[in-house]
Amino acid sequence: MNRILLICFLLFVATFPSMAQQPFVDDFTLSGDTYLTEEYCFRLTEERPYASGSIWYKRPVSLAKPFAIELTIMVGCEDEAGADGMVFAFTPQANRLGYVGEGIGFAGLVPSVGIEIDTWCNEHLGDPAEDHLAIMLNGRIGHWANLVGPVVIPNLEDCRRHSLIVRWQPEIQRLSVLIDGVERISAQHDLINQVFGGNDKVYWGMTAATGRYYNYHEVCFDRISLGEPPMNFPQQEDLPSPTRYLASAWSW
Numbered sequence: 001m002n003r004i005l006l007i008c009f010l011l012f013v014a015t016f017p018s019m020a021q022q023p024f025v026d027d028f029t030l031s032g033d034t035y036l037t038e039e040y041c042f043r044l045t046e047e048r049p050y051a052s053g054s055i056w057y058k059r060p061v062s063l064a065k066p067f068a069i070e071l072t073i074m075v076g077c078e079d080e081a082g083a084d085g086m087v088f089a090f091t092p093q094a095n096r097l098g099y100v101g102e103g104i105g106f107a108g109l110v111p112s113v114g115i116e117i118d119t120w121c122n123e124h125l126g127d128p129a130e131d132h133l134a135i136m137l138n139g140r141i142g143h144w145a146n147l148v149g150p151v152v153i154p155n156l157e158d159c160r161r162h163s164l165i166v167r168w169q170p171e172i173q174r175l176s177v178l179i180d181g182v183e184r185i186s187a188q189h190d191l192i193n194q195v196f197g198g199n200d201k202v203y204w205g206m207t208a209a210t211g212r213y214y215n216y217h218e219v220c221f222d223r224i225s226l227g228e229p230p231m232n233f234p235q236q237e238d239l240p241s242p243t244r245y246l247a248s249a250w251s252w
Ligand SMILES: [Ca+2]
Pocket: 079, 080, 119, 130, 131, 155, 156, 157
């Protein structure tokens, strides 16, 4: 039975034409301290105090359609003394950076939806002691203003790259976040009307910041999937060489 299911799945996958576009470095707007590393990742901050950076994908995405964005993040090597984290954000205006430090480059961005990956406990914001996620609206970073969260996650500041998938299912208005293949947080909300005033076109990007304490923060793009089916990703070995491409986008 499993074999039949597998064959059906492979036939299903094979029927979708993969009109691959390969985004290049130029597809992203870099700001702040961000630069491209030799491994073709974006380093948003170095290990130094009061650093900040962001990247924004230049083409908007429609919240009226399903999509999933898969990338890899590295939030540093210092656990106890490392800070502050990263935010994956949607906003109608690209290339913006909010307040740094505890604001993680997201605070003050209005309107916006932010998925916070917070590695430093700011007690006055309601942060738990552990690394945590939250889905936040309009640049408000106190957890009392969360859409969902905070959700405690295992330590991420381990000097390793971690998979991050942000998935949007407009038919049920569900935003979900997977880290290392495990769904850790989700929210159901009318983002188009309740956050973006009826505008479905938004830009997505990532911000990172340090404050008095600091860490490396990096983003690498493996692939971007837009359209139906949202999770029909190619296998890792099918991806183009990272020496040429930062990401691959498939659309249907
Ligand atoms: Ca930690």
